[in-house]
Amino acid sequence: MNAVLVGVFLVAAVVIAWIVAGPALAARRRARHRAAPLGEADRMYLRRRVPLYAAMPAELQRRLEGLVNVFLAEKEFVGCRGLTVTRPMQLSIAAQACLLVLGRDEHVYDSLRSLLVYPSQFLVREAWHDEDGIVTEEERFLSGQAWDVSRIVLSWEDITGRSGGDEAYNVVIHEFAHYLDHEGGGMDGTPALGRRDERARWAAVFQAEFDALRDAVDRDEETLLDPYAAEDEAEFFAVASEAFFEAPVRLRERHPALYGQLQGYYRLDPAAWAG
Ligand SMILES: [Zn+2]
Structure with a gap:
């Protein structure tokens, strides 16, 4: 066997070993992170700054801490416009993001690589073609954007400034819900659902609720969901x-069918934590 052939075999062996062992090693690493609890300082910070963490049962808190550990180990935080993303900031974002997968368990935003964090709202330039090939450009200030499944952009001011108030506003939950929607294939308000009858029920409830909200907004009525x-x-x-996690009792009261669908999807019952 000549040297070139030996070289080819060696490279092939390494590639095969990497393909076989890579996912197993990653899974072991992840299991280790999941099992590790957060330190007391991190917990204290979460209790103070993430009211939902403070409200949930102890068993869910432990599970959330494991997910936060995985999230912090696997995702990169990138401070933009000179912002330094400190450990408490990372914790706050990770804990709120992981709420959405807390009951679902199987994934921790597997394709997500980076969180881009701006100090405040950021300017996005968007351009699109219509059917006649005319390009329209628009500039908008955003507080968050689920760019694709590998990157999410957030404004820190909007994470701290408006959450925790009376409004059911939470930009982290909003953008990570978009991420789950992306994962479900397309951005059509339907995350990955299991059986066909579940999807049919979801579609019926969501369509009815969406139509009702549109009518209410047209009539200028007060709505629980942001117009x-x-x-x-x-x-x-x-x-x-956002309302499911931030105003669960009111959502269950005013939109029981919608609450029921979200409860089934997220496999959580945050209205029960509020007692
Ligand atoms: Zn949005």
Whole structure:
């Protein structure tokens, strides 16, 4: 056997070993992170700054801590416009993001690589073609954007400034709900659901609730869900998810069918934590 052939075999062997062992090693690493509890300083910070963590049962708190450990180990935080993303900031973002997968358990945003964090709202330039090939450009200030499944952009001011108030506003939950929607294939307000009958039930409830919200917004009525949810189905799912975690008792009271669908999907019952 000549040297070139030996070289080819060696490279092939390394590639095969990497393909076989890589996922197993990653899974072991992840299991280790999941099992490790957070330190007392981290817990104290979460209790103070993430009210939902403080409210949930101890068993869920432990599970959330494991997910936060995985999230912090696997995702990169990138401070933008000179911002330094400190450990408490990372904890706060990770804990709120992991709420959405706390009951679902199987994934921790597997394709997500980076969180880009701006000090405040950031300017996004968007351009699109219509059917006649005319390009329209628009500039908008955003507080968050689920760019694709590998990157999410957030404004720190909007994470701290408006959450925890009376409004059911939470930009982290909003953007991570978009992420789950992306994962479900397309951005149509339907995350990955299991059986066909579950999908049919989801579609029926969501369509009825979305239509009712649009009518209410048209009539200028007061709504529990932010009127922005009437924009399209994707925004409706993201805003409904915010209300599910931030105003669960009121959502269950006023929109029991919607609450029921979200409870089934997230496999959590945050209205029961409020007692
Ligand atoms: Zn949105």
